[in-house]
Amino acid sequence: MAMEAxxxxxxxxxxxxxxxxxxxxxxxxxxxGLNKLxxxxxxxxxxxxxxxxxxxxxxVVGIDKLxxxxxxxxxxxxxxxxxxxxxxxxxxxxxxxxxxGLNKLxxxxxxxxxxxxxxxxxxxxPSEISIADMQNKVQQLGYKANTKQEIENxxxxxxxxxxxxxxxxxxxxxxxxxxxxxxxxxxxxxSWIYTPDLFMNPWFQLILAAPVQFYVGRQFYVGAYKALxxxxxxxxxxxxxxxxxxxxxSLYLTIDWLFKGASAHHGPSLYYETSAVxxxxxxxxxxxxSLAKGRTSEAIKSLMGLQAKTALVxxxxxxLTIPVDEVLAGDIVIVKPGEKIPVDGEVVEGTSSVDExxxxxxxxxxxxxxxxxxxxxxxxxxxxxxxxATKVGKETALAQIIKVVEEAQGSKAPIQxxxxxxxxxxxxxxVGIAIAAFLVWFFFVxxxxxxxxxxxxxxxxxxxxxxxxxxxxxxxIMAGSGRAAELGVLFKGGEHLEQTHKIDAIxxxxxxxxxxxxxxxxxxxxxxxxQEFLRLVGAAEKNSEHPLAEAIVxxxxxxxxxxxxxxxxxxxxxxxxxxxxxxKELLIGTRRLMEKFDVDARLAYDTMSRLEETGKxxxxxxxxxxxxxxxxxxxxxxxxxxxxxxxxxxxxIQVIMITGDNARTAKAIAEQVGxxxxxxxxxxxxxxxxxxxxxxSGKKVAMVxxxxxDAPALATADVGxxxxxxxxxxxxxxxxxxxxGDLSSIPDAIYMSRKTMSNIKxxxxxxxxxxxxxxxxxxxxxxAPWVAGAAMALSSVSVVLNALRLQRVRVRQ
Numbered sequence: 001m002a003m004e005a006x007x008x009x010x011x012x013x014x015x016x017x018x019x020x021x022x023x024x025x026x027x028x029x030x031x032x033g034l035n036k037l038x039x040x041x042x043x044x045x046x047x048x049x050x051x052x053x054x055x056x057x058x059x060v061v062g063i064d065k066l067x068x069x070x071x072x073x074x075x076x077x078x079x080x081x082x083x084x085x086x087x088x089x090x091x092x093x094x095x096x097x098x099x100x101g102l103n104k105l106x107x108x109x110x111x112x113x114x115x116x117x118x119x120x121x122x123x124x125x126p127s128e129i130s131i132a133d134m135q136n137k138v139q140q141l142g143y144k145a146n147t148k149q150e151i152e153n154x155x156x157x158x159x160x161x162x163x164x165x166x167x168x169x170x171x172x173x174x175x176x177x178x179x180x181x182x183x184x185x186x187x188x189x190x191s192w193i194y195t196p197d198l199f200m201n202p203w204f205q206l207i208l209a210a211p212v213q214f215y216v217g218r219q220f221y222v223g224a225y226k227a228l229x230x231x232x233x234x235x236x237x238x239x240x241x242x243x244x245x246x247x248x249x250s251l252y253l254t255i256d257w258l259f260k261g262a263s264a265h266h267g268p269s270l271y272y273e274t275s276a277v278x279x280x281x282x283x284x285x286x287x288x289x290s291l292a293k294g295r296t297s298e299a300i301k302s303l304m305g306l307q308a309k310t311a312l313v314x315x316x317x318x319x320l321t322i323p324v325d326e327v328l329a330g331d332i333v334i335v336k337p338g339e340k341i342p343v344d345g346e347v348v349e350g351t352s353s354v355d356e357x358x359x360x361x362x363x364x365x366x367x368x369x370x371x372x373x374x375x376x377x378x379x380x381x382x383x384x385x386x387x388x389a390t391k392v393g394k395e396t397a398l399a400q401i402i403k404v405v406e407e408a409q410g411s412k413a414p415i416q417x418x419x420x421x422x423x424x425x426x427x428x429x430x431v432g433i434a435i436a437a438f439l440v441w442f443f444f445v446x447x448x449x450x451x452x453x454x455x456x457x458x459x460x461x462x463x464x465x466x467x468x469x470x471x472x473x474x475x476x477i478m479a480g481s482g483r484a485a486e487l488g489v490l491f492k493g494g495e496h497l498e499q500t501h502k503i504d505a506i507x508x509x510x511x512x513x514x515x516x517x518x519x520x521x522x523x524x525x526x527x528x529x530x531q532e533f534l535r536l537v538g539a540a541e542k543n544s545e546h547p548l549a550e551a552i553v554x555x556x557x558x559x560x561x562x563x564x565x566x567x568x569x570x571x572x573x574x575x576x577x578x579x580x581x582x583x584k585e586l587l588i589g590t591r592r593l594m595e596k597f598d599v600d601a602r603l604a605y606d607t608m609s610r611l612e613e614t615g616k617x618x619x620x621x622x623x624x625x626x627x628x629x630x631x632x633x634x635x636x637x638x639x640x641x642x643x644x645x646x647x648x649x650x651x652x653i654q655v656i657m658i659t660g661d662n663a664r665t666a667k668a669i670a671e672q673v674g675x676x677x678x679x680x681x682x683x684x685x686x687x688x689x690x691x692x693x694x695x696x697s698g699k700k701v702a703m704v705x706x707x708x709x710d711a712p713a714l715a716t717a718d719v720g721x722x723x724x725x726x727x728x729x730x731x732x733x734x735x736x737x738x739x740x741g742d743l744s745s746i747p748d749a750i751y752m753s754r755k756t757m758s759n760i761k762x763x764x765x766x767x768x769x770x771x772x773x774x775x776x777x778x779x780x781x782x783x784a785p786w787v788a789g790a791a792m793a794l795s796s797v798s799v800v801l802n803a804l805r806l807q808r809v810r811v812r813q
Contacts, residue, residue, distance in 0.1 A: 011041065014063060014128060016052045016070065017078035018045065026075065033073045037061055063106065063128065079109055082131055084120040084145035086113065086138065087161075090223045090286075092419065092470020093234035093427060094143065097227070101141050105129055116474035116800075120145060142226025165287045172216040172280040175208045179273035180786075202254040202270055209272035213247045217279045233427035235465045239282055241431070242461035243275040245454055246785065250275070269451065277786040278462060285793020306377040306398060311342035331389045335380045343376045344391035352383030404490045404737065413494035415760055416473035422768070430464040430775070437779045445781075455785060459778035463788040464771055468795040472763035475803035480756030483807050488724070488740035489749045496735035500719050500753035502700045506648060506746065507679075507691060507713070509705035510659035510669060511547070511635060513723055514743065517706065519548055519635040521555025522616055525607065526629030533629055535561050537621055540579035540586045543569040548617060549577070551633045572596075576619065587622040590662075594620050594627070601627040615668030617661065635669075642673045644743035647812065649674070651747060654699070658682055658690060658713075687713035704738075704746060721746060748811045755809050763799045770795045 021027055027047035034043035034052065039060025045052045054066055067077050089095055095115035102111035102120065107128025113120045122134055131147065138145035182199040198204050214221075220243070223236030250270040311327045312334045313320055319334065324342045327333065332348065335341050341354070353365035356378045365381050368374060374387055376396040393399065434457040441453035477494045484491060491497040511517050526533040538556035541549040543566055556563070568580040575596060576589015587597055591608070594601040599622040611618040611632045618632040648655050658679040659666045666680035679690055687703075691713050694701045703710070703717035714720030714734045722734035723741050738745035774791065777783050783791075 011055060012058050013053065013055045014066070014125075016054070016067070016125070018050050018052050018070065018075055019078050020075040021047060021050060023047070030070060030073055030075060033069055034066065037065065037069055040066075063125070077125070079123045080126050081121060081123045082134070083148060084122070084135070084138070085148075086118050086120050086143055086145055088143040088223070088226075089113075089115060089118060090219075091115070091235035091465070093227065093232060094223070095470065097230060097232050097234075098138055098141055098143060101137055101230075102134060105134065105137055108134070114474050115470050116478055141230055142223075162287065162290050165283060165290065168216045169280070169283045169287055172212050172276070172283055175212050175216075176273070176276040176280045179205060179208055179276050182273060202250075202257055205270055205272040206251065206254055209247060209250070209276045212276040212279050213243060216283065217243060217275075220279070220282075233431070235427075237427055238430060238461045238465050239278070241434075242458040242785065243278050245461075246271040246274040246278070246458055249451065249454055271451070271455070271785075274455070274458060274785045278458075278788075281786070281790050281793050285796055288793070288797045306340075308340040308342040308377065312336075325393060327389055327392050329389055329392050331392075333387045333389055335385045335387060337380060337382050337384065339380055341374050341376055341378050341380055341385075341387065343387075343389045344396045345374055345376075345387035345389045347372045347374060347385055348388050349386035350384050352385050353381045355379040355381055401485070401490060401739070404492055413473055413477055413498040413760070415498055415757070415764075416477075416494070419469050419473055419764060419767075422469060426464070426469070426771075430461065433464075433775060433779070434458075434460040441781070452781075456779060456781055458785040459783045459788040460775055462785055462792055463774035463778045463783060465792050468767035468770060468799045469764070471796060471799050471803075472767050473760050475800050476756055476760045476763060476806065479803045479806040480752055480759065483809055484749065484752040487745070487748050487752065487811060488738065489745055489752060490724075490737040490739060491749075491753075492735050492737075496719060497753055497756055499700075500702070500736065500750055501757045503653060503702045503719060503750060505654040505656065505694055505699040506702045506704060507656045507658050507687075507694070507717070508675070508743070509687075509703075509710050510657055510661060510666060512706040513704055514641050514657060514669060514673060514675075515635040515637050517547070517635065519551040519617070519633040521552050521631065522634045523611060523618070523630065523632035525604075525632075526621075528628055531561060533621070534559065535563060536581050536584065536586055536623065537588060537631055538563045539566050539581040540569070540577060540588055542566070543579065544571060544577055546571075548619070548633050552619075552631055555633075584623050585625070587625075588619050588631075591620065594622060597622070597625065599625055599627055603627075604630055609664065612662060612664035613668055615665055615672065617665050637669060637672050638742050640742040640744045644745075644747055645673050645675060647744070647747040648750075651750060653750070656694075658687055660684070684710075685712065688716040691716045702746075704743075721749065751811055752806075752809065756806060759803060759806055763802055766802070767795065767799055 018027075018030065021030070024047045027045040030052060031043050031045040034040055034045075034054055037056075039057040041055045041057070043052060043054045052070070056066065070077055086095075086098060089098070092115050095113040098120060099111055099113040102108055102113075102122055105124075107125045109123040109125065111120060111122045120138075124134070135145045135147075178199050182205065217240075220236045220239045223234065224240040227234045227237055250272045253270055308324050310321050311324050311331075313322060313327060314332045314334065327343050333342060333345065337352070347368050347370050349370060351367070351369045354368050354374060355365045356375065368385065373390075374385070375398070376391075377398045391397070394403070437460055438453045438457040441456050442448070442450060446452045473494075477497060481491050481494070481497055484497075491500070508514050524530060524534060534556045538553050538561060541552045542563055544550075553563075564582055566579055566581055567583070570578045572578060572589070572593065574590075575593040576587065578597075579586045579588075587593055587599060591601070591605065599620075601620050601622065604620060604627060608618045608620065608630060611630070614634075616632040616634040618630050620627065621629045621631060645655055654677070655675050656677045656679060657666065657670050657675045659669075660682055661680060663678070663680035666678045670676070670678045682690060687705075687710065691701055691703055695718070700718045702719040702721055703713045704721040704723065705711075705714055706723035710722075714722060719736060720734040721736045721738055724737050724739035736749055738749065770791075774783070774788070778788055
């Protein structure tokens with residue numbers, strides 16, 4: 001009975017949201033797979049609700065094992081993500097502690113805390129843990145986590161914090177100035193500076209120093225207490241230890257001086273100024289740091305500034321001006337000349353030209369008419385448009401761009417793990433070094449001189465604060481990804497920003513990537529009446545969804561030819577089409593199609609080859625099994641492709657073009673843009689295989705594409721880049737989105753990645769080098785504590801300012 005009770009107590013139930021199921025057989029498969037696991041007493045999968053409910057013994061099997069089993073079966077479990085604004089962090093050690101605490105919670109898949117942005121992003125299973133549970137955990141650790149809604153209700157926490165820091169800095173500076181004056185008056189080379197006797201009085205110094213130590217410096221004590229309570233140490237511990245040692249030793253000397261018969265004016269050599277000036281400098285450094293960190297998110301602010309604030313909509317026959325957030329999908333929106341288009345939509349009435357440069361980088365306005373799609377935040381130039389809203393709020397293109405940039409800025413690059421590990425172990429080591437230095441000075445260098453030994457220990461504690469180390473990576477990621485977004489390059493995360501600089505081979509899809517992706521009808525060759533020939537060809541091709549067919553039909557309609565109906569239609573993948581028009585059987589397609597249906601078209605093969613050699617795609621046409629002519633289309637190369645490929649080669653990158661098109665057409669296009677290596681006639685599934693082959697040869701491969709058929713290759717590559725003018729599926733599968741739709745964004749992306757990684761390495765070198773050099777200098781007595789405080793503040797500010805240089809990076813056009 002006792003065993004049964006224990007087992008019952010350990011039984012837990014969890015519900016998963018399953019992704020990837022297509023039929024009831026999928027549900028049965030998952031159910032059987034889960035039920036086979038040791039420790040699972042029952043598993044039920046509901047296909048309609050796409051949910052799995054599992055009862056399991058937590059001592060035998062964990063949530064991760066259950067999820068792994070579902071993954072191995074070829075399905076996924078849906079996760080939710082929440083973003084928090086964290087209050088109370090003072091250094092990278094705080095961020096590490098919160099991150100570890102959140103990652104230990106059951107139901108949390110991944111938590112990352114960004115010290116520079118003061119944010120946390122948590123992926124979690126809502127069936128196991130709530131947002132309130134996560135907030136409670138952060139509170140237990142001594143900090144506060146606010147959701148975006150709570151931040152909106154409370155106002156901008158960072159601005160309030162900056163205003164508070166300015167006030168206490170002013171107070172601290174006013175109180176510390178006389179103490180600094182008294183310290184300067186001690187030096188023989190400053191004897192000419194008049195120092196009032198009052199400034200030298202220990203009681204006067206105590207009255208000035210106490211508020212700085214316990215009111216202004218209260219935040220360091222609170223932070224140190226929270227850290228130590230949770231079994232770790234951070235910057236607050238170092239500052240609290242150093243300043244407290246100076247203050248309380250001075251207090252002891254003051255009391256001792258009083259009992260020994262105090263002189264009215266002058267007392268012993270005190271260190272009140274050390275603690276007060278240190279706190280003032282640290283507060284000043286943190287204020288400069290906060291102001292500089294605020295500038296690293298300028299890209300997000302400028303993107304948000306692009307949004308229209310209001311929209312003119314028609315509701316119940318009336319025109320109403322409403323906030324853009326209140327526009328609903330399906331609303332008819334009126335956009336006057338010169339106004340921003342408020343939401344994504346489709347033109348239902350009117351013609352105009354629209355400036356889409358904010359999204360595509362294309363300076364020439366695009367003509368828009370009824371049926372054309374328009375994008376929110378673009379500018380209507382010269383005509384009135386009526387637009388039906390299709391995507392509003394968080395679904396608009398601009399909102400999605402902002403979301404990608406925010407997530408990239410909040411994510412961690414793998415290189416940051418190095419800094420995180422060092423920050424985590426740094427403080428205890430520094431405290432140990434400071435104690436050792438104190439003992440060496442007290443017993444050996446200046447035997448019995450407590451004040452001298454203490455001064456050296458304080459200098460070590462202060463100079464070694466690892467703030468700069470914690471800021472080195474996230475500030476560069478924020479500034480680099482923000483600048484990249486301004487250039488039309490969206491990195492989905494810090495890891496992709498880091499990975500991109502390693503690329504040494506790029507595979508480019510041809511259609512829509514190297515070329516415009518909009519072929520045109522260029523050649524019509526027939527031995528019959530051309531009008532009649534095109535009438536039949538157009539009727540057959542209008543049933544096909546292939547872009548080449550659309551180009552042929554568009555070209556025929558532009559010639560004013562009316563197309564008859566089609567009696568039968570069949571697409572033959574890889575060959576062409578077969579159709580019946582007005583009782584006549586048409587075959588349009590490749591040589592293989594003609595051979596498949598025994599049509600003798602050999603006389604046309606030479607002509608076809610010549611067309612293909614010039615980069616055109618030629619299609620043979622047969623009517624009632626007799627060859628009657630050729631139609632050819634050409635997909636022209638984008639104006640920027642050749643220059644972009646030249647830049648990539650100059651960067652030392654191998655460039656390969658891949659296409660499902662025939663070898664001759666592919667080679668002709670490749671020659672136009674300067675690509676030597678071409679992979680032609682590759683089926684969609686074969687593109688991913690070609691990526692794997694290149695990776696197997698030791699290359700770091702980027703795949704660039706724009707279509708659904710590119711998605712597998714984009715996902716397989718080390719870095720997948722999607723042309724932003726392409727399909728949503730391609731953009732979803734990619735790691736980097738190139739919003740401007742041309743190849744010049746590829747070298748821009750690589751250049752920004754290289755610049756950002758170089759900036760991160762500079763920051764890490766400076767931060768580590770600064771601490772490594774500063775500690776021994778302080779230990780041998782060459783660094784006064786107040787100088788150490790100034791240097792420590794300067795190091796953090798210099799790291800952030802170095803990262804901000806990325807916002808001024810210029811790329812070659």
